[in-house]
Amino acid sequence: MKGLLVGRSAELSRLVRVVRSAAEGTAGVALVGGDAGIGKTRLVSELAADARARGFHVLAGQCAELGDALPYLPLADALRGAEPAVREAAAAHPMLGRLLPGRESADSAGLTQQRLFGSLLGLLADVQPVLFVIEDLHWADRSTRDLLVFLSRMVQTERVCVVGTYRTDDLHRRHPLRPVLAEMRRLPTVTHVELGPLSVGDMSDYVATMGEVGAQELGLIVSRADGNPFYAEELFAAMAEGDALPDELAGLLMSRVEVLPEAGQRVLRAAAVAGRRVEDALLREVSGLPLTEFEEAVREIVSRGLLRVDGYGYTFRHALLQEAVYTDLLPGERTRLHAAFARLLTTPAELAHHHLAGHDLAGAFTASVEAGRQAALLGAPAEAHDHYDRALGLWERVDGAAELAGESREELAFRSAVMAAGAGDNHHAISRLRALPPTSEVLERLAYYLYEADDPAAAIAAAERAVQAAHDPPQLARALATQARTLLWSPRHREIEGLTARALDVARACGARDAEAGALLTLATHAEYQGDTDRAHELVKTVVAEASGDLAMDLRARFHHARIHYEGGLLDHAAEVADEGIRMAFETGLKWSTYGTDLRFLRFLIHYVAGEWDQAETVAAGFPARVGTVPEAILSSFALFVEVGRGLPTVESRLGWLRPFWSDELAAYMSRGLAAEHALWNGDPRAALDHVNAVMERLVEGESGNVRMAAVGLWALAELGSTDGADELRRRARAALDAGPTGEGGHLGPEGRAWGLRVEAEWRRVHGRLDVDLWRQAVETFDYGFAYETARARWRLAEALLAAGEREAAQAEWDLARETAGKLRAAPLENALHEFGRRARFGGGQGTGGLTARESEVLRLVAEGLTNRGIAERLFITQKTVSVHVSNILAKLEVSTRTEAAAAARRLGLFD
Structure with a gap:
C-alpha cells in the first residue's frame, strides 16, 4: 500500500541533501537501515521521485535471498529496468552489456571484478546525474557487497548518489554485511539513516490514510503495530476481515524464529509466555536450560534482533513478534509455562x-x-x-x-x-x-455519580433513598451531603442550607471528614450563586486547608476553589490553585476522574482567557486528538478554543474525530460551538448557524450555554443579512440570563454579563443598528482579563464608532484590537481587522502589506533563506502551520514564489 509518507520528513530531508550535493558535483552514499516493514522502500521511492524531478537517472535493483548464486544481481536488475538511454549507454560497455536482457548466456569468464567496476564507473560518468538504489543489502552476494564498498570509495566528484537499504533485524552477529557497514560508516561521504518505529501520533495518521476506522479499532492497531507501517497495514486488513493475527504476518515473524537452534526457540517460547518483557533470572529458571547453554541461546537470539537487552532482562523487539510466538505454542506447552512462571x-x-x-x-x-x-x-x-x-x-x-x-x-x-x-x-x-x-452506601454513590453524569432527577431520587436507608451516622452524613449536592441546580435549591447544616452536625459528631468536606463544598457553591462570593471563598478554603481523607473530595475542593476565582475574574489566583489540583490528580492516579479532567479543562481556559495562548496551545497538545471515549472527546474539544482562534490547520482533523461524540451534550456544546466560529471565520455563516441550531435544540431552556450560542448564532445571521430566528435567539439568551445559575436568578460573573451584552449588541447588528454604547459596555466588561473577547468586542466597537462618524475613536479601538490579535497570533481576527482597516482606510497599517504579526515573522525568515522546517524549528511551530502562513503571505503580497515575496517585503519596507 503506497499512501502518504507519514512521519519520515526528517529522514527524507537527510537523504535529499545527499542527492542535492550529488547534483552539485559532490558524490555521496547513503545507507538506510530498519526492521522489515518499517518503511525503507517507501522512503527510497519518495527519494527517487525527488531525484527524477531534479533530472536524475534512477537505477534501482534488489538483492534476493539466493546467497552467492547470482553475483551482481541488483546491478543486473537495475540495468534491466533502466530507461532506454541508460541501457544503450550500458550496452556500449561490454562488461555491463553482458548483464542486459538477451546477453545472459554470454561467456562470463571474463567478467572480472576489476573490469566490471571500471565499466560501471564509466557508465555513471556517461549518464550522470545518477541515483543508484540497491535494496535489501542483507541478502547481497559477496560481489555486490564488494561493489558497494568500491562505489563508496571511488565516486567523489561525479554527480552520483548511491543508496542502499538493509534490514537491521536480519543482521545477526555473524552476518557478512556487518563488517561492510562498519567500514562504510567511517567514511565521510557516507550518510547513515536508521528508521525507528513511528510515533503514536504518526501511526494514527498513517492508519487514517488507509480508510475509515473507529477510534477503538485505531487504538488497537496502533498499539499492536508498535510503530511498524507494514504491520499496521496487515492488521488493518485483518481487522476488516475479522481476523486476529494475519497468516502472512505471522508467517513472516515466525520465519525468523524458526532459524534458531532448538535451545534458542525454547528460550524464546518461554519469553513469549512472560509477556513483552522478562527478567534474565526468571527466564533462565523457566527455560530449564543449563546456564552455559541458556546464555549461548540468548546471545544468538539478541544478535538476530529478536530480543533486546533491557536492564536486567529482555524485551521483544516488537509486540507482534511476542504475540506470534505465543500463538504458535501448543495448548499444553502454554499451560505448563504459565504455571512455571506462577510458581516463581x-x-x-x-x-x-x-x-x-x-x-x-x-x-x-x-x-x-x-x-x-x-x-x-x-x-x-x-x-x-x-x-x-x-x-x-x-x-x-x-x-x-x-x-x-x-x-x-x-x-x-x-x-x-x-x-x-x-x-x-x-x-x-x-x-x-x-x-x-440498594443499601444506603450504594445509593449514596449512585446519586453522586448520576449527578456527575448529568441525570439530576435520578440523582435526587437515589439520594433521598440513601438518606432513608442510612443506619449509621457516617453514612447518614454522606447521604445528606450528597442529597444537598443533587439539589444545587433544581427548583428545590432552597433546601440546601438546611440539608448541609444537618449533614455538618452529624459529620462533625461522628468524625466523618469526607462528608463534612462534601457538605461545605456544596454550601460554598450555593453561596457563590446567591452572590455571596466572600462566604464561598471562606468555605472552600476551609476544606482545602484540611485533608478530608477522600482524595476525590480533596480534588473536588481544589477545582471549586480555582473555579470560584476564575468566574470572579481572579485569573492569577485561579491558576495557582488549578496547578496544585492538577499535580494532585496526577500524583494520585485520578487524572481521568471527573475533577481530574475538569481541572485540566479549567487550567486551559485560564491560559486562554488570560491571553496566554502559547501556554494554552502547549496544554492542548496533551489533549487527545484521536478520541475513543466521552471524557477524551470533551477534553479534546477544549483544544479548539486556541486552534480555531489561531486558524490552525488541525481544526478540521480534530472536528472529524469529535463528530461521532456529538450525541454527548457537553462534547457537542463545546466542539460544535467552536465549529460554528470556525465556519464563520472561513466565510460559511450558513454552516455556522446549522451548528448553533443543533446545539440549542438540546440545551434546556434557561441553561447558561444558551447565551454564548445565541451570540454566535446572531453573528452568523448578521453575516447572512437575515433576521430570521434572531428574536428567538435573543429570547433564549435573556431567559438564561434571567434564570441565572440557580434557575431563579442569582449572581453572574463578569464573563456571563459580558456575553449577555454581546448578545444584545449582536441582535441590534442583525437589525442594522451598530450600537456604540452596547459594544463599549461589552468591551469594558470583557476587559476583566479576557484578552481575546475584549479584542473581538473592540473590532465591533470600531465598526460602530466609524458608522457614527467618530473616525479617530474608531481607529484607536482598531489599533488596540490589532495589537492584542497580533500578540495572540489570532490569525482569523487579524485578517478580519486588516480587511476592516483597508475598507475604512485607516492609517498606521499600510506598511504591513496586510500581513499578520506572525506572517511578518515568517516572511523575515523566508527572506533569510530558511526552509519551512527551519522556520518551524525557529518559531517552535509545526511545518504544516508554516506552510499555511507562507501560502497566506504569497496570496496577500500577490506573488507566486518565496523569492518574490521577500523582494515585495523589502519594497514595502517591512524589514526597515
Missing part, C-alpha cells in the same frame, strides 16, 4: 495473569483481588477496576470465593464501581451500582 512470581498482577492462563482459577481469583487492592493503594483506579472486574468474572467458578476474597461479592462489586468512577468511567460505575442491593 510474587507480584499479584503477574500472578493473576499466569494463574488464569494456566487454568488455576482459584489462584487467579485470589491474585486479582489482591492486585486490585494494591492498585487502589497506589492511586491507579483504572487498573484496580480491571483487577476487581476479573475477580468478579471468576466468582461463580471458584469454590469459597468469599473466604478467598475476604469480603462478599457485593462489597467487591461496590469497590470496583468506585474505582471505575475514579478512572473517569461514571457510566460503568452507575451500571455496576444499579445491579447491587
